[in-house]
Amino acid sequence: TLFPYTTLFRSANLDIKYDAFSGCNKLDSFTIDGLDVTNLVIEGKLVVVLDYDEALSDTTITSLGEGVFVDYSGKTIDLSNMTGLKAIGYKAFSENEVITKVIIPSTIITIGNEAFYNCTSLSIVDFASGITELSIGDYAFANTKISTIDLSGINTSFGDYSFACDTSLVYVNMGSVQEIGDSTFVMDSALLEVEFEEGSLSLGTSTFSYYISGSKTYYCSSLKSVTIPSTITEIGDYVFTYCTALTSVDLSNITEIGDYAFYQTTSLSSIEAKNVTSVGYGAFAYTRSE
Numbered sequence: 001t002l003f004p005y006t007t008l009f010r011s012a013n014l015d016i017k018y019d020a021f022s023g024c025n026k027l028d029s030f031t032i033d034g035l036d037v038t039n040l041v042i043e044g045k046l047v048v049v050l051d052y053d054e055a056l057s058d059t060t061i062t063s064l065g066e067g068v069f070v071d072y073s074g075k076t077i078d079l080s081n082m083t084g085l086k087a088i089g090y091k092a093f094s095e096n097e098v099i100t101k102v103i104i105p106s107t108i109i110t111i112g113n114e115a116f117y118n119c120t121s122l123s124i125v126d127f128a129s130g131i132t133e134l135s136i137g138d139y140a141f142a143n144t145k146i147s148t149i150d151l152s153g154i155n156t157s158f159g160d161y162s163f164a165c166d167t168s169l170v171y172v173n174m175g176s177v178q179e180i181g182d183s184t185f186v187m188d189s190a191l192l193e194v195e196f197e198e199g200s201l202s203l204g205t206s207t208f209s210y211y212i213s214g215s216k217t218y219y220c221s222s223l224k225s226v227t228i229p230s231t232i233t234e235i236g237d238y239v240f241t242y243c244t245a246l247t248s249v250d251l252s253n254i255t256e257i258g259d260y261a262f263y264q265t266t267s268l269s270s271i272e273a274k275n276v277t278s279v280g281y282g283a284f285a286y287t288r289s290e
Contacts, residue, residue: 045089056081063087069096075121076101080128083107088115090137097121106130113137113159119144123168127151136162138181144168151175152197158184158204166191173197180204186211187218195227203228205258206238221245228254235261237280243268251276257283 039055040048044062049055052072062084069077069092077093079085080103087110093099094117101124102116108131115137116122122144127134131154138159141149149163149172156174160181163169169188174180176199183206185191196203208226210219219242226246230253237258240246248270251257259280262268268287 044084059083061085064089064092066091067094069093069099072096073098075099076103078103079108080105086110088112090114091117093119095119100124101126104128104131109133110135111137111140114139114142116141116144118142121145123147125149127154134175138162139164141166147171149173152195155199160184161186163188174200176200177202180207182206183209183211185220187220189218189221191220191223193225193227194223196229196232198229198231200229200232202234203232203236203239205236206241207236208240208243209238210242217242219243234258237261238263240265256280259283260285262287 039046039051041061044060045065046055046061046068047065049068055061056078059082061082063086066089075098077099082105085105085107088108090112091114092112094114097120099119100121102122103126106128117139120143123146125146127150133155134151135157136159139161140159141163142161143165145168146166147168147170152173152175154175156177157179158177158181161183163185164183165187167189169191171193173195174197176197178201180202181204184204185208186206208220208223210217222245223243224245224247226249228250233254234256235254235258238260239258241260241263243265245267246265247267249268251271251273253275254273255275256278257276257280260282261280262284263282264286266286266288
C-alpha cells in the first residue's frame with residue numbers, strides 16, 4: 001500500500017492524480033487544508049471511503065476504485081442509489097467475506113476484473129432492469145456462492161474465468177453474448193443449465209472445460225442443458241470437455257466444431273448436427289453420440 005498510515009494530512013494545494021490512493025483501505029481519517037474529508041472522489045472515481053452510507057447515496061460517483069468496499073461490514077450492499085455509477089472497478093469488493101447480496105444499478109456498464117473475486121459469502125446478485133450493455137471482466141465473480149445469474153435481455157461480454165470456481169452456481173442466463181473469454185465456468189461442479197440468448201455470437205473456448213490440479217481433475221460434472229441460439233455457428237475448442245452429465249445437444253445451426261469440443265462427454269448420446277462442415281481433432285472422442 002502506498003499510504004499505510006491510519007491518518008493522512010495534506011495541503012489543499014495538490015494535484016491528486018487518478019488512482020493515487022487505490023488500495024488504501026486502512027485510512028481512518030483524511031484531512032485536506034484542515035478540513036476532514038469523509039470520502040475521496042477523483043474525477044468521478046471513489047478511491048477512499050470513510051463513510052459508506054454517504055458513498056452509497058452519492059449520485060456523482062461514476063466508478064468504484066480498487067478495494068473500496070473490501071472492509072464493508074454489511075451483508076447486503078445496495079448500489080441502486082448511486083445513479084451515476086457506470087463501472088465497478090478492479091477488485092472493488094474482492095476478498096470481502098461478509099457480503100451475501102449485491103444489487104447492481106441499471107446505469108452499470110462495466111464490472112471489472114476480480115471485482116467480486118473471492119467474496120466467499122456472496123450468494124445473490126440482482127441486476128436491475130434497464131441494463132442494456134454489460135462487460136464482465138476476468139475472474140469478476142470467481143469463487144463465490146452465487147447460485148443463479150440472470151442477464152436476460154442484455155448484450156454481454158465476458159473475460160476469462162468470469163464465474164470460475166463458483167461451486168454453488170446452478171443456472172445462468174448469459175444474455176446475448178457478443179464476446180466471451182476462456183474457461184468461463186471452469187470447476188463449477190453444480191452447474192445444471194446455461195442459456196445463450198438469440199443474438200449471441202460465441203460460446204467461447206474451454207467454456208465448461210476441465211481443470212487439473214495435482215492428481216485431481218475438476219470439471220462441470222452436473223451440466224445437463226445448454227441452449228445454443230441460431231446466431232452461434234461455431235463450437236470452440238474444449239468447450240464441453242468432460243461435461244459428463246450432458247446427454248444431448250442441438251447443433252443444427254453449427255457449421256464448425258473445434259478440437260476436443262465434446263471430448264469425454266461420456267453421457268452424450270444424441271446430437272443434431274446436419275449443417276456441420278468441419279470437425280476438429282478428437283471432437284467427439286469417448287462419447288456415445290449417434
